[in-house]
Amino acid sequence: MIRHAALLALMATAAQAEAPVSGYAFMQPETQALQDDAFANPGMLWVDLGRELWNRPEASGDSCAGCHGGPETLRGVGARYPAWSATEGRVVSLEQQINLCREGRQQAVPLPYGSRELLALSALVMHQSLGLPQAVATDGPAAEAYVRGRDYFETRRGQLNLSCANCHVEQAGSRLRGETISQGQVNGFPIYRQLWQDIGSAGRMIAWCNEAVRATQLEEGSPMAVELELYLRARGNGLAIESPAVRR
Template sequence: MRALVLALHVTLIGAAAFAQSAALSGYEFMEPSTRELQDDNFLNPGIFLLDEGSALWSRPLGAGSETCQSCHTDIAADMAGVAARYPAYDADLGRVVSLEMKINAEIAGRLRGKPLEYESDDLLALTALIGYQSRGMPMEIDSHPEAVYLAEKGKEIFQTRRGQLNLSCQNCHEQHWGEKLRGDTISQGQINAFPIYRLTWTDVGSRQRMFVWCMESIRSEPYEYGSDEFIALEAYLAVRGQGLLIEAPGVRR
């Protein structure tokens, strides 16, 4: 009897999850060969970031001798689930920040060091390392009013047509996902795998580098890295992709 109840329970949970699973990871749209690259740590070209990140984690990045490791001694325990809930409202900073901004705030604030540049190897490495501690965990959303407000802004940005091609993010990633575009299969434009190693870039990139790429591909002027607009887009995409499992560091075509 207990087993039956349990089985039913599992089925119901499964059904509920399925009903809500309108969100699909970009992984679902990839060729098997690209999936294999992501799944196998020996093949995944983004994995080197974890070694680089670990080295930085235990290196003084500022004026003193302290490192990230000094305070966050058990990274697996301390950073589990962290990447899955950014962007998030940060009480100390009094605003919603991306994970990259939070890392830089820790470097500047606690280590008295110089913030890292967007898309620098070092910032990507730390982001990937922290992201990896959430691999397989579902993206959660921040319910702080500031984060909710920003996600609403992000939705507007997502739906606004722009550029010479006069397209919105929504036009491709909601109305045409699953279709082919210049060799790519358009996915839902989810952010659960970042930072990613992108084969077309032969390089790694952040969520915001992807936004820049998409904006440039419709011949529009991209927003600045770290801009309110990009944080808003991240906040909205987090809401939209709620529940998707973190894949960092991901691999994409």
């Protein structure tokens, strides 16, 4: 039993040492083609909506464009989120940063997590970094948040007593109900998921995975969900941003 546990630990360590692989590589060719076609990719509908919202003035008269100009000025920004916010004293997700800008700069009401409008704006911002390497910082004040996210990733939970690592490290590449288990990389988020027929954030996917193992869900935007996203993005640092990716 001890030997078996040691072997599993060794396998997990070896798997973690492997280079990160995007979920794109685990998709069927038809799904890959759908993502690659900017005209057919359903997620681009949210990018287009995000562009409309970007240019729309709020009650204060200010718009995103009023401060930043075109969204292309934010190329590379989305690739760095979640990130430590000195003003907030915590790690914030891209969606939270958008709301902080809305409240602080536009005197606008924050958009609800998971709302079509917030997802559209985050998809627009992330899309500006398409093809750039994911580059989330985990040093300095973000280090403790990274460790908490990693610990959550490696902790078993739920009625099925599974951790994120049990599936996405130890079983990556294996088959489950006709699907190939990916590494759980999040470089494509926000993604359009065919199962949902909708776009979703990394936080929504985290909640879905917890539901799948019959565990208590993490609320989108909660501190633990954001810290887990920090860890997930950091473990995929170097992967090209694909948002809006298409996943099964």
